[in-house]
Amino acid sequence: MAHVLGVSYRTARRIRDGYWPLDERSLLAAWDAYRGRLSPQQSGWFLRRVQAGGCIHHAGGVWSAPTLAGRDGQTLAVARVNASTLLAQTLELPSMRFVLTCLQV
Known part of the structure; x- marks a missing residue:
């Protein structure tokens, strides 16, 4: 998951444990892009x-x-x-x- 979000493995483990970076905008943007690729199609x-x-x-x-x-x-x-x-x-x-x-x- 670290490579998807563009962070190091240490940062990914810290996020998993509840420690967020001070500026989370890039992290949230990467997560939205990743989630958008995997979400099911809403309409046919x-x-x-x-x-x-x-x-x-x-x-x-x-x-x-x-x-x-x-x-x-x-x-x-x-x-x-x-x-x-x-x-x-x-x-x-x-x-x-x-x-x-x-x-x-």
Whole structure:
């Protein structure tokens, strides 16, 4: 844990025993960065822009639905339902949800 926080092993042992350095800002910043790398993803939603022709590029594939034809340039929130489908939601009102299928991988 000492190498993650960027401190010596002696300092890590002192922190474990309850002795904190006088200026703990760098230590707390290192801990927040470490904790952020390991924390679980809070949401499965991604923002994607509708390309020309009503297609969305996501995870190396091209996804589409009949309702995307007139939405070129709009940004949608997209979440994976299963391996072959995505759920898309418009960000503008009125909010609409529809299912995208993979055209090519």
